[in-house]
Amino acid sequence: MDLRELNLKKTADDLKNNIPRDIFIIQTIHTIDLLLLEINRVISNLRERYGYFNPKSSRILEYEELIKEIKKFKKGELGIDFTNEDLNSIGDLIKLIEELVLLEKIQEKYIESLMEKQCPKLLDASGALIGARLIDIAGSIKNLAEMPSSRIQVLGAEKSLFKHLKTGSKPPKFGFIFNHESVLKAENKGKAARHLAAKISIAVKQDYFGNR
Secondary structure (H helix, E strand, O other): OOHHHHHHHHHHHHHHHHOOOHHHHHHHHHHHHHHHHHHHHHHHHHHHHHHOOOOOHHHOOOHHHHHHHHHHOOOOOOOOOOOHHHHHHHHHHHHHHHHHHHHHHHHHHHHHHHHHHHOHHHHHHHOHHHHHHHHHHHOOHHHHHOOOHHHHHOOOOHHHHHHHHHHOOOOOOOOHHHHOHHHHOOOOHHHHHHHHHHHHHHHHHHHHHOOO
């Protein structure tokens, strides 16, 4: 093997060793967020289109219930007549939504699998989606592990934090962790957020530094 080949091999080995596996967590949460955005857009379009056929049913909030109702294809009061071609087009939208939802669920399972291997304690403390979004904002598991809990508490609320620093408005009490069940159900959400952030901080430190 000549010097050029040795240098190429060394470069390839360096790249493999220097790219952390948590990049897949970050990329997958980006995929999930894109899918959720697209799902919501298509559902909104479906709701609007079906509203011309059955205005009452189109106001059903839960999309799964809405789809069940649409599949019955019952005409409501005030609705205009749809042709079979119109209804087939609506059916195609439903299939697309169902396929996108299935793909999003598959990606969630994948991200859970990644986190079980790389940061199981964080997964237990935060759940897959919140934990992945924290890693994404931090840039890596390493960066997240090096953060104080007070910083973790407001990750995802950067705009509000910047406004606080610039204008003196009230500082944010929480970022992504607001969506955690323990915070959503708490009467004192600020206290619950602090407790959860501390728990997450300990967990991710154990995941990262415990493997060093």
